[in-house]
Amino acid sequence: MKTSRIPVFKTSLKDSSIAGKIFFYRYFYLMLLPVVIWYFVFSYTPMYGITLAFKSFNYNEGIIGSPWIGFQNFLDMVKDPGFISAFKNTLIISFCKLLIHFPVPIILSILLNEMTRRRLKKVYQTIFTFPHFISWVVMSGIIISILSKDGIVNQIISVFGGDAVSPLVTSSQFRTVIYTTHIWKQMGWDSIIYLAALANINPELLEAASIDGAGRFQKIMHITWPCIRGTAAILLILQIGLMLNIGSGFDQIFNLYNSSVYDVADTIDTFIFRTTFTIGSDFGYMTAVGLVKSVINLLLLITANYTVRKLGEQGIF
């Protein structure tokens, strides 16, 4: 063993025993303390509250004092038409939204990457990313306004002699509004991550392909796409894993829907929120509904991660 080690390291980490290490990092534990407290209170205490799903909530006795009722809340769910409809809508909307939206930022980033005019590319990107920073409250206000009876969409339709539309109160059209406005708000933001991956492509690779006679389309298929495939795989797992959270989009649906489209628009999140705070349903039952969603979410994440790893891409855990 060499003796010419820099002494500083030795004095700062005197012994490698656990106690010594903990002492060495004492200030870092101090820094972490408020963060740990925050996560404990706002993330882990609610997880304990999941026990409510197996209880009948009694307001005066709180979570701990309320009586256990086993799986009664889950049995009630199967008989609740409101839940069944919300459950079905959540799956349909999440799945379709993922299916329709997922390729959009990939295609957008490839097209933006192919642009040679840098200034124009920047302008386009600025426009596409902007809606991400506007809240769904404001976005919904704008959407409701442009789709209203006297809104700009109906003005244009009437000029061309068409019949006025009101997709926000029409069950057969409401979901289309959800899918398109989601793309409008998120496509630019979601493409950033792919653009960053595309920026790392070695230009020599593209040059070599050109010399070999590859056209634009061939280069996209054989160089550009393979470079972002890994990123796409990871994002796909993440999005499948968070499908029911992000996919069903509480903020978006809650601000856009109304009683005339509950049959196609009510999701588990909006169902829980609305029935809890406006009707005042049993807390135990609503917790059980939330738990069903959380568990499905976790299962989806694990399955997606496993599948992607099987296919030879890197997973997230």
Added chain:
Amino acid sequence: MINSKTLKNEGKLFSILNIILLGLLSVIAIFPFYNVFIVSLAKIEVIVKQPVYIIPLSFDLTSYKQIVMEPKFVNAMLVSIFVTVSGVCLSMLLSVLGAYALSKKNMPGRNFLLAAILFTMFFNGGLIPYYLVVKNAGLINNVLCMVIPPAINTFYLIIMKNYFTTIPASLEESARIDGANDIFILIRIIIPTSAPFIATFALFYSVDRWNEWWNALMFINESKKAPLQIFLREILINFSNQFSTMAEALRDRNKTTYLKGIQMAAVVVSSIPILLVYPYLQKHFVKGILVGALKE
């Protein structure tokens, strides 16, 4: 063999089609915002005469005057400013401390804590238990309900942690030789060297707090404590809620005026702060800081 001339022509055609396609798409994407803007500046007498109002034919600031004179709007704006400023301070304090400490790979217990933090991204207790926790914390009808419960964004925390890992250890070690403790090192060395990076996250948090409405919708039940987004929700989306007085008052007082103009003016005024920070945000996120979040 394809000759190089056809390839070049193919490339040029592709470029032109590409510019046109993306151009059309960006016109569609920007159009609703453009519409908001011109309606907010329109005179009702002009707008009713037009079958389609696409070209701004009038310039009138009445709607803006009405919205900024509305005490409820001003009050909501002040609540949002308070929430944003205090929220960013608390969020940054917690995130910087947490991210820096978690960047220390050899710290005992670090991996466990990191896993516990990541787990919260994929699993949570759900709405009701969260509601009860916030209620028991005494945050019902308290403006801090928009500051404390959403204080840490795990996604941002992880990106910041990844960034701190890339800071060379030599920077800290030289200070440690001089006898500085780790908190001093963080304040005097780490934060100044990563200022632009930290500032970007302060802006991300500020946009989040400015757009905060969900916690307010659940926990705030007095209109004088309602933030801007709740005010906007009332005047844009539903006129019949617990805050209905807010929207009703505005509607009644302005009976003779153009309601849509006022709504759109409110949207524009409340988006100004975001428009101001957007160029800075864009400059930095394009550099790819978000990519760091994908690994680990």
